[in-house]
Amino acid sequence: MNRLRGPIKALLIDLSGTIYIEDAAIPGAIEALKRLRETRIPIKFVTNTTMETRQFLYDTLHKIGFDIQADEIWTSLWAARDLVVSRKLKPYLMLEEAAMADFSDIEFPDGEYDSVVVGLAPSMFDYYNLTKAFRLLLKGAPLIAIHESKYYKKKEGLVLGPGPFVKGLQYAADCKSEVVGKPSPTFFQSALGNIDPRQAVMIGDDVRIDIGGAQELGMQGILVQTGKYRPGDENKISPPPCEVCPNFTHAVEKLLQVIKSS
Known part of the structure; x- marks a missing residue:
């Protein structure tokens, strides 16, 4: 070692x-x-972490008792937002509602998606939403993975991360993801x-x-x-x-x- x-x-x-x-x-x-x-x-x-905004993380950590400043928190969710803005994308966002605040100032017209962004979004990982993402990828939309973690820890034990779902979309659409985080x-x-x-x-x-x-x-x-x-x-x-x-x-x-x- x-x-x-x-x-x-x-x-x-x-x-x-x-x-x-x-x-x-x-x-x-x-x-x-x-x-x-x-x-x-x-x-x-x-x-x-892609289930909460940077502000939410800051508030949570302060409530717990950590001496942390908001600008010291570097999130993959924020990095994904920067990528979307810089490339002028209109992504289909597979994110939890709480995470959408970081994208609140960006307009995403329904039905005009040109990319797929996947974060940790348990409520979005169902047959309907995964199929919608799959069809966009088949049309050539790039797949952007905020991260590909296999699992993470909760109080009750390990739970699935977004990685298995990103890999499933890659396999089905025969494409590769761009990892942001x-x-x-x-x-x-x-x-x-x-x-x-x-x-x-x-x-x-x-x-x-x-x-x-x-x-x-x-x-x-x-x-x-x-x-x-x-x-x-x-x-x-x-x-x-x-x-x-x-x-x-x-x-x-x-x-x-x-x-x-x-």
Whole structure:
């Protein structure tokens, strides 16, 4: 296993499953983040969550007790919105109603769709809506996946993410999706700005989406064994994570040791 090294000039931190689950902080995470803030190293919270807007996430995290600013939250939903605007698309949006607020200022005339955007939308993953998307793809509409996570963690256990439905549409329409969020290198780099990825660290609970994607760009990855983590996940990517920690608190301890010694 690789080992964490300095200097560290930026930190990217996943949200759900890494520092909180639904409406509760992972034990110790609030205090650990406070300690991390004392280093003055820039932090961005990068998430593939597509069921809620950035404002909703900000409000939720503040209610839980996290000291996080709205502009520190980097969502794949917001990145998808930027893509739609920049390309002047009229997409068929497979999103939950709560997520539509990020697209509220864009007009999408019914029946004139030229693309398909898929997020985590359980209420949209039925035969009618999937068939509608499938027919658009057959006509040549591009398929844009906000992300392709296989599953995520809720209090009652693991539940399906949008990935299986994106793959199903790809298979049926014989097409490929363009992924906007993690693990896209573009998404990670946009969160880092001008900072060299080799001097940045990603902390997350998904070994492929969080850690594998970040390390492909040249970042260092710390996998936490909370959220969607399953035993043996650290062996599913090559190179493996730089560090594997029981939780976010232990990950912060590792970081503080490296920061102090570099």
